[in-house]
Amino acid sequence: MSGSTESAAPLTVAAVAAEFGPDGWQLQEGCFCWSAVRRPTPTAVEVMIGHTLRQLAEKLRAEP
Numbered sequence: 001m002s003g004s005t006e007s008a009a010p011l012t013v014a015a016v017a018a019e020f021g022p023d024g025w026q027l028q029e030g031c032f033c034w035s036a037v038r039r040p041t042p043t044a045v046e047v048m049i050g051h052t053l054r055q056l057a058e059k060l061r062a063e064p
Contacts, residue, residue, distance in 0.1 A: 016057050025060065029053075036060055 017027055024038040025048075034056040036048045048063070050056030 011054050011057060013053065016053060016060075019057070020060050027056075 013027060013029075017025075020027075020036065024040070025036040026038065028035050028037070032051070034050050034053050036056055038046050040046060048056060048059050050059055
């Protein structure tokens with residue numbers, strides 16, 4: 001049989017915060033999505049949005 005039937009380990013907010021927290025990303029759960037916000041300078045705001053926590057984490061990992 002090909003393929004894997006195992007699902008990925010559950011992703012927790014604490015794990016994502018630990019991975020991206022040092023860069024200043026603030027995680028927030030909304031009604032329909034997750035967001036991450038950081039302020040690299042006092043006048044700049046960067047926002048990333050994901051439908052799920054896993055999707056948000058993938059987007060943050062892809063951020064240069």
